[in-house]
Amino acid sequence: MRPLILRRRLASLLPPRLSVKLAAALGALVLVMTSVTSFVSYHYFAHILTQENLKKDAQVLRQNAQQLESSVQELMIITRNLLADPQLQQFCHTEDPDYFQREEAAELLTRYLSVQDLLHSALILREDQVLWNLYPLDQTFDALKTPPDEIRPAGFTEAFQVHSGVDSLWLAAYHTPISDLAHPQQKIGELWILLDLRQLESRIAAWNLPQQEMTLMQGQTVLIPSPSGINEQRLDAINAISSAAVQPVRSGYYLTSPVEGTPYTLLSYRPHAALRGRASFLIVFFILFSLLIFLLFLLILSRIVKQFTAPLTTLTDGLNQFASGDLTTQIDIHSHDELEVLGDTFNTMVVRIHQLLDQAVEDEKIRKKLKFDMMISKIHPHFIYNTLNSVIVMARRGGNQEVVDMVRALILILQDGMAVHEDLLMDTIARERSVIEAYVTIQNYRYKQKFSVVYDIEPGLEEQLIAKNILQPLVENAIFHGIIPKDGPGQLTLSIHRRQDQLHVEVRDDGVGLRPELAALIEQGAEALSAHRQAEKNSVHSIALVNVCERLEFLYGHPVHLKVQSELGKGTAFLFDLPLVPKGGSTS
Structure with missing residues (x-):
């Protein structure tokens, strides 16, 4: 709920214009994308810069180590020269050197060590004798003595501490055996060179x-x-x-x-x-870079949003003008995209609505006139019914039952026709059959023994709804234009069956048949029949068929198609399929 409330509050701060909201949304998107891009780029370049700095620092550290290695190389050179010095070799071969020989050896060591400040002192181990070039500081070094029969390889020792009074020194030693130059495998002593770690510390500092x-x-x-x-x-x-x-x-x-x-x-x-x-300068750089990119995008987006929303503003103004009652408003949009199509559609819609409103006014006038005419026309059927009922009474008095039956059939037909005027457009198949039977009764008095009617209606369909006044005109057309012109009696068959979700209707006769061109014209529909009827004033087939086609198209739409099967001298059949309409339903 909180994010929704926050979003609504932020939306309320913006003006109610699409351009402002669109610019704000795109600006926020650009800001987020720029920030994310800068954040990722900063971390990427900071990582690269860190690795480069580490490489440089490692190189500097390596250079410092190489300086120490140079000092070690100098120590190696001093050691080799000292080991090969004849005076040192002679001293090591002397079994019991006197005071002067020891002083000369100590002076020799001091002279060699003076070339490097890292070297503190040196000593020679010879059997159980120790010769320092400096005065021995203490006996700590005794633990480093090597047995006479053991030759220890040259190398550095661990750091150790020696004491001189209250002072102490941290030293490290490089030791190497002294071999007889004449017999390299013979050890005649051991040389120790001590390094002063204080001097090394000052150099590293x-x-x-x-x-x-x-x-x-x-x-x-x-x-x-x-x-x-x-x-x-x-x-x-x-x-x-x-x-x-x-x-x-x-x-x-x-x-x-x-x-x-x-x-x-x-x-x-x-x-x-x-x-x-x-790498802190990268933060400042990417913040300034993000702000610059954001401002640049904002400048570009403002122009793009304005260009894209200008047609929408025009369309909105047109809609408001139309909503206020101006039915002649038109808008002019030339964006060469969907908005231009929308603007043209709006102009077409306004014109069409104006035309429909004009048509609705005219239709309302016609509807009111028809309603008035229908109210007037209802007066005449009552007069006709009363007159025909009087005829029936007089026929009964005269004992003429045929006249009674014929007048009753006529009254049934007239009442069925009035039902259409009362907006009853659909009726049951049973009711439509009774109308056809009444019509056939009248025609049988006129044309005795001329035709017969067979009703082939599937059981259970009697209460199925069907359009009124569709079947009777087809039966009338089959009698007058199919069977009556025929030599001898004829038969007419009305067939209604269910086919899946449709009613299949056939009106078939064995009369004289139709010309092929007329049959093809009937299949084309009401419009083609009307044109043919106007072209040929003496057409006798067109009136009823035009009415049937128009009713089918009006009530069921274009999917209902009237088919004609006819052959000259053998008869004609009208076939069509109607959608099933439940009782109380409609065809829409």
């Missing part, structure tokens, strides 16, 4: 940008955290640091780049909010 901070990881261990700690807050969202450059998580994306040659990985987190913030 220089690469950090707002919302683009980096973290150095070793496996799942954080070596150098991000300044704000944002990278470490959601590390539990990923099971393991993979080699994939971009790893999506629920709240954003993790960018990773391994430092080749080390167990370390650079990691950076990009939250969705930060990525959307970098």
